[in-house]
Amino acid sequence: MPTPSHLKSPLYFDFRAARRVPETHAWPGLNEHPVVDGGGAAGTEDAVPVVDVGAPGAAARVARAAETWGAFLMTGHGVPETLLARVEERIARMFALPAAQKMRAVRAPGEACGYGSPPISSFFSKCMWSEGYTFSPVSLRSDLRRLWPKAGNDYRLFCDVMEEFHKEVRQLADRLLELFLRALGLTGEQIAGVEEERKIGETMTATMHLNWYPRCPDPQRALGLIAHTDSGFFTFVLQSLVPGLQLFRRGPDRWVAVPAVPGAFVVNVGDLFHILTNGRFHSVYHRAVVNRDRDRISLGYFLGPPPHVKVAPLPEAVPHGRSPAYRAVTWPEYMAIRKKAFTTGGSALKMVSTDAATEPDDAAADVVVDVHA
Numbered sequence: 001m002p003t004p005s006h007l008k009s010p011l012y013f014d015f016r017a018a019r020r021v022p023e024t025h026a027w028p029g030l031n032e033h034p035v036v037d038g039g040g041a042a043g044t045e046d047a048v049p050v051v052d053v054g055a056p057g058a059a060a061r062v063a064r065a066a067e068t069w070g071a072f073l074m075t076g077h078g079v080p081e082t083l084l085a086r087v088e089e090r091i092a093r094m095f096a097l098p099a100a101q102k103m104r105a106v107r108a109p110g111e112a113c114g115y116g117s118p119p120i121s122s123f124f125s126k127c128m129w130s131e132g133y134t135f136s137p138v139s140l141r142s143d144l145r146r147l148w149p150k151a152g153n154d155y156r157l158f159c160d161v162m163e164e165f166h167k168e169v170r171q172l173a174d175r176l177l178e179l180f181l182r183a184l185g186l187t188g189e190q191i192a193g194v195e196e197e198r199k200i201g202e203t204m205t206a207t208m209h210l211n212w213y214p215r216c217p218d219p220q221r222a223l224g225l226i227a228h229t230d231s232g233f234f235t236f237v238l239q240s241l242v243p244g245l246q247l248f249r250r251g252p253d254r255w256v257a258v259p260a261v262p263g264a265f266v267v268n269v270g271d272l273f274h275i276l277t278n279g280r281f282h283s284v285y286h287r288a289v290v291n292r293d294r295d296r297i298s299l300g301y302f303l304g305p306p307p308h309v310k311v312a313p314l315p316e317a318v319p320h321g322r323s324p325a326y327r328a329v330t331w332p333e334y335m336a337i338r339k340k341a342f343t344t345g346g347s348a349l350k351m352v353s354t355d356a357a358t359e360p361d362d363a364a365a366d367v368v369v370d371v372h373a
């Protein structure tokens with residue numbers, strides 16, 4: 001069992017002062033798979049799908065992207081670029097706060113929200129080349145007082161812009177959920193029935209996680225964020241114009257670098273959506289790499305069910321005459337299973353699959369190299 005990184009390095013690691021990557025932050029096997037450019041001409045094999053969600057035919061494009069990639073670049077979403085630019089500016093200012101101020105908001109072991117290494121880092125013995133801050137957009141004014149105890153202008157501007165962003169993006173999430181369900185082949189009437197029965201859209205919760213990847217003296221040895229699938233329904237990722245997000249693809253195994261498209265969100269399918277769609281839309285392994293010259297910032301807007309709600313495959317997604325491929329789980333139950341999977345090297349999705357599952361859910365288990373090195 002690796003030592004959780006918050007115990008290994010109780011003191012703040014000053015990325016700015018680092019002239020080399022210390023052993024604590026050096027990951028073996030990072031370059032095991034080639035990296036290819038995902039910004040090629042639309043339709044070519046490695047080109048990350050781009051879906052204009054406001055255009056006719058969007059449902060079919062979402063279906064193809066979710067089935068083959070588990071991710072796509074979303075354009076035509078209607079969130080103003082000026083708002084996205086303000087969001088980025090405020091995030092950059094937050095990460096530029098003095099270390100002592102950021103550490104006031106440090107995430108306590110087992111807590112979901114707070115400042116520090118990404119939550120997933122507790123499963124690994126190596127440290128990642130990043131810092132992050134997780135908060136709930138519905139309680140941000142009180143949460144953010146931990147970072148800005150005296151409130152003040154920066155606090156107010158940060159909260160104002162994040163609230164505005166949340167308002168826009170939460171509505172977008174409802175639109176995208178409907179588009180995903182249409183992409184699964186459900187009629188308007190069926191979608192209304194699902195919502196009436198399960199209230200997925202109505203109860204969906206949002207969590208925001210901000211990432212800061214400082215420039216790195218030896219990017220080939222360090223890793224911004226370890227390969228993972230997001231655990232919830234789906235995630236909107238806003239990446240700054242400094243690229244660094246990579247998606248894992250099989251046949252042949254490779255990392256596809258997601259191009260930085262101004263104004264676009266990357267949409268990732270998460271594990272609980274994989275379960276909800278009976279594996280038809282699959283969650284995507286992804287990681288973030290760092291670079292020598294420029295800091296990188298990203299924002300993840302994670303959508304998922306409330307903690308007490310069981311997620312099970314939609315009957316409409318299960319082929320006629322077959323049983324569901326996954327059993328029902330709540331998000332916290334799934335997180336506990338994923339924790340076990342990390343410590344045993346297994347696949348969490350496989351651990352919740354039933355005999356009816358045909359897909360090898362451990363297909364990407366060996367993506368995470370040398371986990372406990």
Ligand SMILES: C=C1C[C@]23C[C@@]1(O)CC[C@H]2[C@@]12CCC[C@@](C)(C(=O)O1)[C@H]2[C@@H]3C(=O)O
Pocket residue numbers: 112118119120121134207209228229230231232300302
């Ligand atoms: C809602 C959540 C998803 C997340 C865990 C969290 O409670 C808040 C942070 C999210 C994040 C961001 C970085 C990668 C990730 C795997 C992690 O360690 O924390 C995801 C989590 C997830 O998708 O499971």
Ligand SMILES: O=C(O)CCC(=O)C(=O)O
Pocket residue numbers: 209211225230237239244245286287288297298299300
């Ligand atoms: O930084 C990125 O582009 C990806 C972030 C991410 O995967 C996450 O926060 O879960």
Ligand SMILES: [Fe+2]
Pocket residue numbers: 228229230286300
């Ligand atoms: Fe992620």
